[in-house]
Amino acid sequence: MTTKIYVPCxxxxxxxxxxxxxxxxxxxxxxxxxxxxxxxxxxxxxxLLEIEISGRRVGFGPVTPDDVPGILxxxxxxxxxxxxxxxxxxxxxxxRLTFQRCGVIDPVSLDDYKAHGGLKGLTHAVAMxxxxxxxxxxxxxxxxxxxxxxxTGIKWNTVLKAKAPQxxxxxxxxxGDSGTFADRILMEGDPFLLIEGxxxxxxxxxxxxxxxxxxxxxxxxxxxxxxxxxxxxAAGVLGDxxxxxxxxxxMEVRLGAGAYICGxxxxxxxxxxxRRGQVRFKPPLPAVEGLFNKPTVINNVLSLAAVPTILAEGxxxxxxxxxxxxxxxxxxQLGGNVKRGGLIERAFGLSLREIxxxxxxxxxxxxxxxxxxxxxxxxxxxPTALFDTPLDYEAFAARGGMVGHGGVVVFDDTVDMxxxxxxxxxxxxxxxxxxxTPCRIGSTRGAETMDRVIAGDGExxxxxxxxxxxxxxxxxxxxxxxxxxxxxxxxxxxPDHFPNQFPGAARDAAE
Amino acid sequence: MKPQAPRFDAFDADACREIAxxxxxxxxxxxxxxxxxxxxxxxxxxxxxxxIADVLNLSRAEVHGVVTFYHDFRSRPPGRxxxxxxxxxxxQALGAQKLFDxxxxxxxxNGAVTVEAVYCLGNCALSPAALxxxxxxxxxxxxxxLDLVAGR
Ligand SMILES: Cc1cc2nc3c(=O)[nH]c(=O)nc-3n(C[C@H](O)[C@H](O)[C@H](O)COP(=O)(O)O)c2cc1C
Ligand code: SF4
Ligand code: FES
Numbered sequence: 001m002t003t004k005i006y007v008p009c010x011x012x013x014x015x016x017x018x019x020x021x022x023x024x025x026x027x028x029x030x031x032x033x034x035x036x037x038x039x040x041x042x043x044x045x046x047x048l049l050e051i052e053i054s055g056r057r058v059g060f061g062p063v064t065p066d067d068v069p070g071i072l073x074x075x076x077x078x079x080x081x082x083x084x085x086x087x088x089x090x091x092x093x094x095x096r097l098t099f100q101r102c103g104v105i106d107p108v109s110l111d112d113y114k115a116h117g118g119l120k121g122l123t124h125a126v127a128m129x130x131x132x133x134x135x136x137x138x139x140x141x142x143x144x145x146x147x148x149x150x151x152t153g154i155k156w157n158t159v160l161k162a163k164a165p166q167x168x169x170x171x172x173x174x175x176g177d178s179g180t181f182a183d184r185i186l187m188e189g190d191p192f193l194l195i196e197g198x199x200x201x202x203x204x205x206x207x208x209x210x211x212x213x214x215x216x217x218x219x220x221x222x223x224x225x226x227x228x229x230x231x232x233x234a235a236g237v238l239g240d241x242x243x244x245x246x247x248x249x250x251m252e253v254r255l256g257a258g259a260y261i262c263g264x265x266x267x268x269x270x271x272x273x274x275r276r277g278q279v280r281f282k283p284p285l286p287a288v289e290g291l292f293n294k295p296t297v298i299n300n301v302l303s304l305a306a307v308p309t310i311l312a313e314g315x316x317x318x319x320x321x322x323x324x325x326x327x328x329x330x331x332x333q334l335g336g337n338v339k340r341g342g343l344i345e346r347a348f349g350l351s352l353r354e355i356x357x358x359x360x361x362x363x364x365x366x367x368x369x370x371x372x373x374x375x376x377x378x379x380x381x382x383p384t385a386l387f388d389t390p391l392d393y394e395a396f397a398a399r400g401g402m403v404g405h406g407g408v409v410v411f412d413d414t415v416d417m418x419x420x421x422x423x424x425x426x427x428x429x430x431x432x433x434x435x436x437t438p439c440r441i442g443s444t445r446g447a448e449t450m451d452r453v454i455a456g457d458g459e460x461x462x463x464x465x466x467x468x469x470x471x472x473x474x475x476x477x478x479x480x481x482x483x484x485x486x487x488x489x490x491x492x493x494x495p496d497h498f499p500n501q502f503p504g505a506a507r508d509a510a511e
Numbered sequence: 512m513k514p515q516a517p518r519f520d521a522f523d524a525d526a527c528r529e530i531a532x533x534x535x536x537x538x539x540x541x542x543x544x545x546x547x548x549x550x551x552x553x554x555x556x557x558x559x560x561x562x563i564a565d566v567l568n569l570s571r572a573e574v575h576g577v578v579t580f581y582h583d584f585r586s587r588p589p590g591r592x593x594x595x596x597x598x599x600x601x602x603q604a605l606g607a608q609k610l611f612d613x614x615x616x617x618x619x620x621n622g623a624v625t626v627e628a629v630y631c632l633g634n635c636a637l638s639p640a641a642l643x644x645x646x647x648x649x650x651x652x653x654x655x656x657l658d659l660v661a662g663r
Contacts, residue, residue: 336604
């Protein structure tokens with residue numbers, strides 16, 4: 001009997017040699033049928049091979065090509081056997097809504113997608129009035145997953161109300177935050193979900209054209225998305241008559257060009273229009289005057305990908321996950337110096353300790369965990385003393401941090417926090433769009449001043465603090481406006497790393 | 512099958528005009544045109560600017576402004592191999608700065624290898640990461656990176 005084998009083909013598993021593993025299976029001559037999937041997000045196990053045994057998908061990993069013949073002959077007796085993949089605690093403990101199909105299905109097979117519940121949300125949506133779709137999304141409590149946490153339904157309502165001959169849906173797939181990869185995993189593992197979410201958004205607000213603005217650092221995602229869009233178009237999911245509804249919606253993928261600032265929504269729109277990615281003044285909001293000055297919904301990949309579930313299962317189903325004003329699930333991305341890095345989709349409210357210790361298993365190097373940075377390059381550095389903080393928008397904001405796109409980056413005790421603070425300024429200087437002086441000049445001055453601090457000039461710490469204040473107050477967008485977060489959190493939470501600063505400086509500022 | 516290293520065509524103004532004209536009637540065509548040119552020639556030649564400006568009815572300065580704004584677009588031809596090493600935080604946590612410095616130093620004399628810094632490749636659970644001629648690699652160290660480049 002032909003054995004079913006699943007081998008991932010997303011960029012992360014390919015980066016660890018998944019293609020060579022697939023080749024070894026083919027060359028083994030065994031009677032097997034190989035399906036390429038996305039990743040399950042158990043990234044430390046990649047390449048993670050799955051073999052269907054007695055109706056269950058049994059995992060093996062991390063697999064090298066040399067392991068393949070042994071695995072094929074010995075099966076579950078092989079030392080790399082992990083048992084049924086869905087019973088691995090890391091995965092079993094998750095609440096996978098958005099990522100339920102990732103790693104399970106062939107990402108570019110629309111039949112697979114439908115067989116696993118795909119298109120149910122869009123099928124509901126095309127039979128609903130646009131206002132009713134917007135209300136469903138509002139009711140779900142969904143907040144934007146791109147970083148700012150703005151309620152998605154409210155944004156959509158503004159675009160729905162706007163009168164214009166053309167409206168747009170723009171998906172922000174710039175995923176520039178270091179330590180984040182959930183958008184990528186989704187786009188490479190279940191691209192139809194994003195397409196479905198965008199088509200629902202189009203139906204909801206009366207937009208007929210969509211763009212996915214994808215960072216150029218993701219060539220694999222570009223290929224997967226392009227294939228999926230073609231397939232969706234050929235099947236009538238996209239085009240002039242979406243699912244036979246008589247309503248049109250179509251989309252294309254556009255590549256960014258290596259500018260972090262183009263993740264900021266107005267800079268992204270400038271870039272899509274073919275200009276320098278400089279941030280626009282707001283108002284007008286993109287919802288009123290967005291792409292080519294037309295009303296535009298701009299949402300993160302994960303915001304749009306949450307929508308099909310909401311439309312398929314109802315707003316209440318989604319809202320029942322989560323805590324307080326953070327509803328639904330948050331895909332957490334665990335990376336850096338960590339033993340078990342990967343994707344963890346859970347209802348909001350997990351503590352940093354559970355993430356880093358229980359899921360992550362501590363550092364890869366085996367040294368003690370010293371710090372984590374949460375929320376990308378503009379996010380705060382957290383000491384282990386604050387690891388009981390639950391990951392939700394309000395709890396993080398209350399302690400001077402942000403959840404952002406949900407990236408958690410682990411550092412061991414060899415980290416030099418003064419260097420990390422310096423890098424925050426350096427990154428801001430490299431990526432500044434140049435529109436405002438505090439960001440453009442301040443970031444360069446900040447890096448220079450941090451060099452003085454590192455060289456032992458304690459007085460310079462106060463200059464750094466002043467500079468942070470100037471950048472925070474005088475910057476048009478969050479790149480300049482939030483650079484103080486990594487810098488000051490490093491200073492305040494890790495005073496031992498700044499031995500020469502004036503006695504009490506950190507404590508005075510924290511009080 | 513061994514992936515083919517990218518080889519770029521020598522810049523040619525006629526081919527450049529053709530590429531620009533092919534894409535000109537897209538909405539917001541400038542970035543797609545620049546990407547197509549860089550895919551073909553490996554960089555954006557100065558001589559491409561007036562051609563694009565003419566096709567899109569822009570000023571040369573506007574095109575220049577866009578080309579220089581984006582880190583992706585090179586002004587000079589790259590080597591035969593392009594290594595984009597992640598310098599962002601998750602990779603820093605596992606020695607990315609050292610990796611970058613060492614690979615850059617080892618390749619400095621080698622015109623066939625261009626080393627560039629990037630900030631996150633979405634492979635942060637398998638750091639340090641790099642794109643080598645468009646293929647993503649994880650858990651890199653200096654030796655392995657140099658071996659991978661040499662093996663292409
Ligand atoms: C400097 C900067 C970078 C950003 N990068 C991204 C990004 O890579 N992806 C993203 O979805 N949002 C990013 N954002 C947030 C967007 O401006 C915007 O809030 C988001 O796309 C809205 O979508 P959402 O409501 O679905 O989150 C960034 C913002 C700033 C200020
Ligand atoms: S803060 Fe920086 S990136 Fe943001 S608009 Fe000002 S100059 Fe541009
Ligand atoms: S930080 Fe290096 S791949 Fe994300």
